[in-house]
Amino acid sequence: MATYLISGIAGFIGSNLARELVRRGETVRGFDNFQTGKRENLEELKGKIEFRELSLLDATGVKDVCRGVDYVLHQAAIPSVPKSVLDPVTSHESNITGTLNLLIAARDAGVKRVVYAASSSAYGDTPALPKHEGMMPNPISPYAVQKLCGELYLTSFSRVYGMETVSLRYFNIFGPRQDPTSPYSGVLAKFITQMLADRPCTIFGDGEQSRDFTYIDNAVNANLLACAALAEKVNGRVFNVATGTRFSLNQTFKMLSAIIGYSRNPEYQEPRAGDVKHSLADISKAHQALGYQPTVGFEEGLRRTVEWYKQAVLTMTARGMPS
Numbered sequence: 001m002a003t004y005l006i007s008g009i010a011g012f013i014g015s016n017l018a019r020e021l022v023r024r025g026e027t028v029r030g031f032d033n034f035q036t037g038k039r040e041n042l043e044e045l046k047g048k049i050e051f052r053e054l055s056l057l058d059a060t061g062v063k064d065v066c067r068g069v070d071y072v073l074h075q076a077a078i079p080s081v082p083k084s085v086l087d088p089v090t091s092h093e094s095n096i097t098g099t100l101n102l103l104i105a106a107r108d109a110g111v112k113r114v115v116y117a118a119s120s121s122a123y124g125d126t127p128a129l130p131k132h133e134g135m136m137p138n139p140i141s142p143y144a145v146q147k148l149c150g151e152l153y154l155t156s157f158s159r160v161y162g163m164e165t166v167s168l169r170y171f172n173i174f175g176p177r178q179d180p181t182s183p184y185s186g187v188l189a190k191f192i193t194q195m196l197a198d199r200p201c202t203i204f205g206d207g208e209q210s211r212d213f214t215y216i217d218n219a220v221n222a223n224l225l226a227c228a229a230l231a232e233k234v235n236g237r238v239f240n241v242a243t244g245t246r247f248s249l250n251q252t253f254k255m256l257s258a259i260i261g262y263s264r265n266p267e268y269q270e271p272r273a274g275d276v277k278h279s280l281a282d283i284s285k286a287h288q289a290l291g292y293q294p295t296v297g298f299e300e301g302l303r304r305t306v307e308w309y310k311q312a313v314l315t316m317t318a319r320g321m322p323s
């Protein structure tokens, strides 16, 4: 059994990782400053994990939390392309300075391996599809630049300090516990909760942009495989984590409408600044080196996510909270 440290443990991906590790009987420590994470994501984990309220920018605290850790799963970040366009400095601090603080702390604590939540946004708008890791990155938004910079730092740390690192380029991860409440929330969390409440949905652009939407269980699995993989296959490297299929927003809107029984038409608005048109991954490298393959496809993932949000709305209503 090993000790895992999850940064951003109260977030969507961090809390899902924690639940799976706890289920497997591993020792889990985590930290979050609740800038984007949610306390309710930790409720089920109470008494099963060691939690510290801490910011990535608190270098002393981060050094302390890394002591005795075998694997770091670095999920903490200020996500969102549009948020980074509006305020590049704040997201730069968390996503770049915060990542550097954590890498230094992990190095000094003798952590065995750091696995990092990188992003498909690094590929930007290069016309070739599918995107493979050998392509030259072409980030568009500040967020994409920041996530790419984190990858480069990980590879550097593996080269100059001998600490093992793996970067996982997530392709539009979705599923239970993704926060739907911010204007910057992922599109599927927004659409599902808007449709369940019979509210209008907005599509930015013509809706023909496409994404390799990836269900959360696939991302959790990729992280655990990245910890277990032989160093000679993965150390200092970058891997796509996706499904290898893509759906346009118009298609996705129709699929969700059918699952939920929603009858409104979408409202179309101007495309978002910094948006990528198409995104689709080649996942063969992750398959070869990590043994990764998606276990939950897009439509099944949508169904599971819709069910989860339905239950979440019922729980909120039963507690007397506004739905």
Ligand code: UD1
Residues within 6 Å of the ligand: 079, 080, 081, 119, 120, 121, 122, 170, 171, 172, 173, 184, 185, 186, 187, 188, 190, 202, 203, 204, 205, 209, 211, 249, 271, 272, 275, 276, 278, 279
């Ligand atoms: C990008 C990254 C993704 C990363 C995420 C972090 C790419 C291809 N993907 O996601 O890997 O995890 O940043 O934030 O760069 N949209 C609407 N209506 C809405 C909301 C969004 O039409 O109400 C559209 C957006 O304009 C976009 C698509 O839906 O075209 C997906 O948006 P979003 O879910 O925010 O993710 P990306 O920006 O694609």
